[in-house]
Amino acid sequence: xxxxxxxxxxxxxxxxxxxxxxxxxxxxxxxxxxxxxxxxxxxxxxxxxxxxxxxxxxxxxxxxxxxxxxxxxxxxxxxxxxxxxxxxxxxxxxxxxxxxxxxxxxxxxxxxxxxxxxxxxxxxxxxxxxxxxxxxxxxxxxxxxxxxxxxxxxxxxxxxxxxxxxxxxxxxxxxxxxxxxxxxxxxxxxxxxxxxxxxxxxxxxxxxxxxxxxxxxxxxxxxxxxxxxxxxxxxxxxxxxxxxxxxxxxxxxxxxxxxxxxxxxxxxxxxxxxxxxxxxxxxxxxxxxxxxxxxxxxxxxxxxxxxxxxxxxxxxxxxxxxxxxxxxxxxxxxxxxxxxxxxxxxxxxxxxxxxxxxxxxxxxxxxxxxxxxxxxxxxxxxxxxxxxxxxxxxxxxxxxxxxxxxxxxxxx
Ligand code: BGC
Numbered sequence: 001x002x003x004x005x006x007x008x009x010x011x012x013x014x015x016x017x018x019x020x021x022x023x024x025x026x027x028x029x030x031x032x033x034x035x036x037x038x039x040x041x042x043x044x045x046x047x048x049x050x051x052x053x054x055x056x057x058x059x060x061x062x063x064x065x066x067x068x069x070x071x072x073x074x075x076x077x078x079x080x081x082x083x084x085x086x087x088x089x090x091x092x093x094x095x096x097x098x099x100x101x102x103x104x105x106x107x108x109x110x111x112x113x114x115x116x117x118x119x120x121x122x123x124x125x126x127x128x129x130x131x132x133x134x135x136x137x138x139x140x141x142x143x144x145x146x147x148x149x150x151x152x153x154x155x156x157x158x159x160x161x162x163x164x165x166x167x168x169x170x171x172x173x174x175x176x177x178x179x180x181x182x183x184x185x186x187x188x189x190x191x192x193x194x195x196x197x198x199x200x201x202x203x204x205x206x207x208x209x210x211x212x213x214x215x216x217x218x219x220x221x222x223x224x225x226x227x228x229x230x231x232x233x234x235x236x237x238x239x240x241x242x243x244x245x246x247x248x249x250x251x252x253x254x255x256x257x258x259x260x261x262x263x264x265x266x267x268x269x270x271x272x273x274x275x276x277x278x279x280x281x282x283x284x285x286x287x288x289x290x291x292x293x294x295x296x297x298x299x300x301x302x303x304x305x306x307x308x309x310x311x312x313x314x315x316x317x318x319x320x321x322x323x324x325x326x327x328x329x330x331x332x333x334x335x336x337x338x339x340x341x342x343x344x345x346x347x348x349x350x351x352x353x354x355x356x357x358x359x360x361x362x363x364x365x366x367x368x369x370x371x372x373x374x375x376x377x378x379x380x381x382x383x384x385x386x387x388x389x390x391x392x393x394x395x396x397x398x399x400x401x402x403x404x405x406x407x408x409x410x411x412x
Contacts, residue, residue, distance in 0.1 A: 021312035024053040025299070026072070026082040028065040031245035033267020037333035041133070044319035050312040055079055060244045061185035061373065073097055078302035080313050084130070085374035086121040087382075089300050093124030099301040101128040104314050108321065113339045115362070118296055130300040133320045134335035137354050138262045138293040138370040139193050139285040142248070142269070146279065147175050147257040156281045160197060160227065163286040167234045170257035177234035179256035181242035184386035186261075187393050188372035190231060193260050194224040197287030201366040204291075208371040211381075216408040225392060225400035232393060251280070260285050262295065262373070266334030266350055275348070282350040284357070292361035295373035296338065377411065384410035 023045055029038045035056075042052045057065040062083065069082050078097060092098055105111070105128040111119060114132065122130045141163075143156050148166070151173035157163040171177040180190060196204050199220045206215035215221065236256075239247075248268045250256035259265060266282065274280050284291070299320060304313055319325055326337040331347055336355045344355045361367045369375035374382065388410050392403045 019308050019311040020049045020051070021306070021308040022051045022053050023081070023312045023316045024055055024079040025316065026055040026057065026065060026069055026079045027299075028057055028059055028062040028083060030056050030058040031060070031243075031264070031268065032271040033245075033332060033334060034264060036271060037267060037329050040325055040329040040332065041316075041319055044322055044325050045312075045316050048315040048319070050315050053079075060181075060183070063185065073302070080304060080309070081299040081301050081316060084298060084300050086296060086298070086369070087374050087376075087378055089121060089130045089298065090124060091379070092300055092302075093129050097302055098124065098129035099303045099310075099313065101131065101301060101314075101317055104128075104317055108318060110321065113321065113341060115338075115340060117367070118338060121296065122298060130298045131317045131320045132296045132298040132338045133326075134297050134330050134333060134338050135358060136262045136264060136295045136297065136333075136335045136373075137358070138189060138295060138373065139196055139288040139291060140261065140263055140265070140350075141283050141285045142251055142259045142261060142265050143281040143283070144251045144254055144257055144279070145281055147173075147251075147254055151175065151257065153257075156283050157286050158283055158289065160287045164230070166257070167231075171234055175254075176236040176250060176256035177258070178231055179247045179250040179259040180231070180235040180239050181244050181247035182235070182240045182390070182393060183242075183244075184390045185372050186244055186247075187390045188386055189262065189370075190260055191224065191228050191389050192293060192371050193285040193288065194227045194231075195221070196291050196293055196368065197285065198223050198227065201291045201361075201368050204293075204368045208376040209369065211377070211411045213408050216411070217404045221404045221407070222400040225403050228389075229392070229396070229400070262370070263334040263350065263354065267332060270332060270334070270348075276350045277348075282353070290357075290361065290364065291366045291368060292358050293368050293370045294358070295370045295375050297335070381411045 029035055045052055057068045072078055118132055122128055122132060151170040153166045153169050157166045167177040195207060203215060203220060206212040244261060245268055248259055248265045251259050252269060252272045269280050276282060301313055301317060304310055321339060326339050326342050327346060330337050336351060344352045388406050392398050
């Protein structure tokens with residue numbers, strides 16, 4: 001009897017066991033909405049017979065995860081895959097440590113499924129080395145509708161004038177008007193929204209992509225700095241160093257009126273059982289209608305050795321672009337599918353607006369890469385930008401004119 005069972009086990013399960021392996025994934029999705037969304041990917045990998053080794057490094061925006069990854073690669077123990085952004089993929093690819101995914105990409109037709117601007121970022125030297133999972137929008141304003149009402153604000157603000165009117169009323173009513181977590185990457189999110197608002201997408205690209213000195217020191221840029229400073233008076237005293245999800249929680253709990261943040265914030269509203277259009281609203285960050293500042297979450301695949309590990313890595317890569325995962329993951333995460341063939345049905349009003357706006361902005365040359373989330377410039381320059389933006393936020397003596405000149409210096 002025992003032999004029969006053993007034999008049955010070998011015959012039926014041996015093929016699976018042969019190719020099953022562990023997938024170790026380094027990521028920074030530790031907030032409630034982020035972790036819930038990641039579960040969809042994890043389950044897809046496990047359903048293919050592989051095991052998941054979670055390597056989570058807390059810290060919004062991924063600064064900590066980046067440092068840990070460097071350590072792991074330098075010591076020769078890279079994970080199977082690591083979450084990263086466009087400009088970083090290149091850096092790791094140049095070091096020759098990333099795997100070639102061309103075979104899988106060809107079999108699954110990734111070139112046809114992904115927007116060319118995104119697939120090109122997943123390639124190095126013409127070869128796929130990373131896989132994207134979503135598109136997040138940065139220029140959003142998240143609003144607690146009860147707080148708005150209680151403060152006597154009639155309308156969700158869509159222009160800068162309306163924004164400041166609303167902020168004044170919310171502050172007067174005793175709430176935190178603007179929820180902000182002052183960390184360099186979050187300060188830069190607020191700042192990039194102001195640049196997009198006063199300058200529009202073309203100006204934004206001149207500043208953050210072309211690093212055009214005359215645009216960087218222009219009057220428009222100084223106006224963006226001045227507005228950014230003005231926003232500070234609507235934030236609370238506990239803002240310094242606060243994580244983004246704890247900041248979003250202030251809006252969720254009705255302590256604060258609004259937050260300017262990428263749509264991973266929506267993942268927190270969803271996790272708190274709130275509904276878009278009912279308890280909260282999402283609108284493009286005031287003055288940025290028609291523009292779409294984006295960031296793409298991707299996983300770079302590190303070289304692995306055994307055929308089992310390669311199979312497992314491919315299963316993970318394939319799961320990221322699986323149509324069902326694309327739907328479920330993005331509905332929970334707050335982002336939109338990166339595949340161009342996923343229906344918007346099943347997404348809430350914010351998700352549907354985001355999908356429509358992304359495609360419309362694509363036609364109008366109004367999609368811009370988010371500078372704060374590593375999509376626009378190399379890390380060494382970005383580090384200088386972070387430092388300068390936060391210095392300006394914290395030092396009221398630094399003038400917008402001087403700051404714009406220092407910014408131009410910082411990206412040289
Ligand atoms: C990532 C999001 C993440 C957010 C907060 C962004 O850079 O694109 O996926 O939720 O940081 O950690």
